[in-house]
Amino acid sequence: MLFRALALLILSVNLFGCVSQPQAPIKFDSSTFEKEEKRIGIVMSAVPQPNLSLPGAECLLCIAVASAANSGLSSYVETLSNKEVAELKQVLADRLKEQSKDFVLINGSINVSELPKVKSELPNAAKRNFSKFAQQHKVEQLLVVDIQRLGAIRSYASYIPTSDPMAHIVGEAYIVDIKTNTYAWFMPIDIKKSSEGMWQEPPEYPGLTNAYYQLIDNLRDSLIAPFSS
């Protein structure tokens, strides 16, 4: 009996311990940013290949049925280009250049999940330690764009679709101050765009293709808006 209680307690602590508060958005302080003379590095995570996600179809047979029903669309979404998303790094660099900021366009990508975890009581503390990465590139701030999902989404309730497919981008964009390892700016990204007109027009799915490119453009505008004087 005591053993069972202890096991239950350990399990509960583990479960609660795994729950962490998602980072809330932090408004960009343009006046402070403009006055600061800190060197800023611009980096992106590796941009994923577009794919189709089917949340809600989670039982094994549900996955099979949903995947089969959307196989044509899924194959098409995987052919969409992610080049315009990868170019956002240069777009940000051009914007900082216009503002005469001291910046470095960091070659390659950052894998945020491989950075060491950090626990801090400071408000808006970053969950990962960026200091070593920043030191390698000799910057005092890091502007990170981390795109985690790209492509399209179609919601399911087990076997039944509950929405038409929509273009979908998920990720985060933030500025980390290396000295304090806290966020100076944080923008969560979870945006969707529906297809104009019919979506079910294989093989090129023009409505969904346009929605995908519209979404990338919306993302571009959201990312450069804070840096627009």
Place this chain on the structure above:
Amino acid sequence: MKIYKLAILFLCGMAIGCKQAPTDLSKTEKPTSIPAIIHGSFFIEVPLKKEVRFVGRANFDELHGVQANVLYPGNDIGTFLAGIAVHAITSGEVQKNRKKNIVNKANEILIPYSATINNLNYENLLDRALIEINVDSNPFTTYAAQDITENNNWLVALSPTYIMHGDEKIISIESKVSIGLTGDIDDLLAGERTYEKNIVVSSNPLDDPKVWLEDESKLFQDITSSLLAQLVQLAIKDFVGALPANDNKVETIRYLENGSKKIERGRLIEESCQFVLFETLRKGIKLVPKIKGENDCKLITNAKI
């Protein structure tokens, strides 16, 4: 065991059955010149007996779906499948109703214009459009379809819909346009041409939407007939191959719609300082205004397109 195999077959059938055959988006064969059997005349047919169709621009971005794991009753396989079928039907109805609500909400923007719209009719719009087309220096002449007196003439059939954008600064016209020879097909020479395309033309954005209803809605009436004229001219020019050829390169086109920037992939045909003309991925044609700040000429307020 047999029942479970049937169940799996049924579910797979549902999945495969949801796929549709590819849509035939357009059929078009463009002649290099207007055939000699006709006189360079095009007869324009509009739905004279119907009301002029005017709608607001609906935005379906809010139609996110609910994602959930559903527990279906499973006393036996029949109950289980029936549960899935009922869920499919109700889910479809829910989505349909949500779309209908969004469309109804978008149409509310037309309330201030309802009196003006009720006074519109296709016959009058066409008469005004024909005057505009025939004044412009086109190598063809246009007439109303009811004036056809002989066969072997080109008939241009439209079913236009007018769209008021959400910011009330732009009106668009959209129509499937079909072009074919009138008369008995058996009597036509070999190589008769047919054409079918979806065409959209948008007006120049206004600075202030109040202008639409000033002076007894003169601008509103002028623009609606002018849009019809532009649409017909575009269709005929495209049909006879008079539009510049596009370089077949798909690029990102940016233009103004519903008060904000719209992005679409397409093949650029032509652009002026105020407008861009391109072929869409659906093989239709759009003539739409550029975004302010991206055009290189001063926008003329209330100008005709």
